[in-house]
Every structure is written in structure tokens, then in C-alpha cells.
Amino acid sequence: MMNGITVIFKESGFTSHDVVAKMRGICGQRKIGHTGTLDPMATGVLPVCLGSATRLCDMLADREKEYVAELLLGTETDTQDTTGKILAVHPVKVSGQQVQEIFASFTGEYWQTPPMYSALKVNGKKLYELARAGKEVERKPRPVSIRKMEILECSLPMVRFRVVCSKGTYVRTLCADIGERLGCGGTMGKLERTRVGEFVLENAHTLGELQQLKEEGRLGGAIIPVDSVFAEYPALHVQRDYCRLVDNGNVFYAGQTLEKEIHADGGWIRVYRPDESFAGIYVWEPEQRRYKPVKMFLEKD
Numbered sequence: 001m002m003n004g005i006t007v008i009f010k011e012s013g014f015t016s017h018d019v020v021a022k023m024r025g026i027c028g029q030r031k032i033g034h035t036g037t038l039d040p041m042a043t044g045v046l047p048v049c050l051g052s053a054t055r056l057c058d059m060l061a062d063r064e065k066e067y068v069a070e071l072l073l074g075t076e077t078d079t080q081d082t083t084g085k086i087l088a089v090h091p092v093k094v095s096g097q098q099v100q101e102i103f104a105s106f107t108g109e110y111w112q113t114p115p116m117y118s119a120l121k122v123n124g125k126k127l128y129e130l131a132r133a134g135k136e137v138e139r140k141p142r143p144v145s146i147r148k149m150e151i152l153e154c155s156l157p158m159v160r161f162r163v164v165c166s167k168g169t170y171v172r173t174l175c176a177d178i179g180e181r182l183g184c185g186g187t188m189g190k191l192e193r194t195r196v197g198e199f200v201l202e203n204a205h206t207l208g209e210l211q212q213l214k215e216e217g218r219l220g221g222a223i224i225p226v227d228s229v230f231a232e233y234p235a236l237h238v239q240r241d242y243c244r245l246v247d248n249g250n251v252f253y254a255g256q257t258l259e260k261e262i263h264a265d266g267g268w269i270r271v272y273r274p275d276e277s278f279a280g281i282y283v284w285e286p287e288q289r290r291y292k293p294v295k296m297f298l299e300k301d
Helices: 016-027 051-061 096-105 127-132 171-182 207-215 226-230 240-247
Strands: 004-010 032-034 043-050 065-073 075-077 086-089 108-112 142-155 158-165 186-196 235-237 268-272 278-285 290-296
Touching (some): 004 226, 016 043, 032 051, 051 226, 096 158, 096 171, 108 171, 158 171
Parallel strands (some): 075 186
Antiparallel strands (some): 004 043, 065 186, 278 290
16 A cells, blocks of 8 residues: 655646545555545645545645635626626726735735535535525635735736635635625636645646556655655654554653653654654653654554
8 A cells, every 4th residue: 555645736627536536546545535625627736645644634634725816807606716607797997006905905814704616514515515506505704814915917807816825715705805895896717726735836746647657667756755744843763672552553651762862842753663664643741751642654555
């Protein structure tokens, strides 16, 4: 079984689930998961976790995202992007300066209402399923964080921009909200995700490229090791006689490591076996004077 992360360049027309299904065929294994939904029309970075790395899916989904998008002012659609039904068309009578000012006003935290065409669930039903059935339900606004907004091109009614934002931000809704604030409505034309946490577009592979690497016997070169995600944390190696403790996800003591060190600052620790194979993330418990598992990444064939 392959264990690690590969960065997919998701092409337009594929769902995130489509990508996982195709990766199962390429890798020849079932244990594969993606790190957050990317709209079918969108392109760009989609980290996919293989084997023991699937335990990272939720953690990676929480990381900061970066997108490049196109906003089309003057048009409103039911999906908040150009794949939807046009609801209204308005004249665009705003200046570039006004656009700049409104974009700047969205930087920071703001309350965003999730769109009906989304994978969020209400009473066990996905919102997009209700929307396709012609139903609309109340959605509670929730806080999202826009860390940076940068206009790359302003050729009204089109505005191309880059946004760095928190988990849970809908760029489609951001486009609609900007259009509403400008008084002319807006919808998203294009969307490309350029970064998820430390995973960037420049290191992404298309599904076709990964298939080619598989045929050439070089697929392993596109797999990022699980422990690289935690490279900022210090490392300890459990002595050979105590490997059974980490193999079973149990606690261990400082004297049972090769380093015999105590990392008591409350931060995470990368734990390895003597052969450098990664076991998991631990944290020091000062009262019991031991290391306690936070999340295990035991690799199994």
C-alpha cells in the first residue's frame, strides 16, 4: 500500500470524488481520500491522501487556501457562478476606484452565508440536492477570514483577483457579496485554487501525468511522506525494545527513547522507530511524565 500525499491539479469537469476514484485505479488501492471539496468547474490544487495519510484529511482541509478567481459584475445567478441560471442582469456603473475600495473592505473577518449550491448538509440532506429540487432552506451566516485580497486585473465588468482565505470560505459567495455591495450584483466566472497550506500549484500533477508516472514505475516520486507535514516539530526515536508501544498506539516514557529528551512545552513531537519509519504525533504529559499519542500514522502493507 502507498502511504503519503500527492498534490493533484484538478481539471475542470471533475468532482473531488471523481479524482479519488481515478486515483484508486492508478494506485491500485482503496484507502484514498481528498482534503476538501473543490467545485467541478474549478481547477487547481487538491491534495489527496493515500494509505495511512488519510488520517491527515481533516487536518489538511483546515489549512489556509489561496485562489485566483474572476468576478463578473452585473450578473446574478442561482449558483453564484456562470454554470447557473441567470436571475438578473444589471448595468455596471462603478469605477475602478470603487471596486478597489469595496475589495479592501472585505479583508479581515466577515459573516458569510453558505450558498444553496454547496455540499453542506441540513437535516441529513446536501444543500445542492435541495436546490436542484427547487427548495431553499435557511442557512446561518458563519464567520470566515479573508487574510489578503489583491486585484490582478480590472477590465470592467470583469475583475480578476487573488484571495487568501480560511477554511469554509466560498469564493462564489464572496463574488456575489462584492457585487451586492457594489450595487450591481456579481457572479464568479473562473476559479483556480493555487495553494492549500504548504501545497502549491507548481508541485501539482494532473491525473494523466500520474498515470504516466505509474506506467514508468516512477509514481513514488510524486508521493510526499506523511511526516513532512509535521517537519516543524522536534523528533524522537523509540528504542527498539519499546517499539511495541508505538506499534499499538500506547504511551511511552522519555527514558524509552534513543534521545532520552523531554519536550515539555506542550507542542507536538514526531515519533519514529529506530529504522526511521514514522509512527505518529505525540505530546508530553507532565503530571504522568510520559508521551501520549495525538494521532498515529502506522503504515501497513
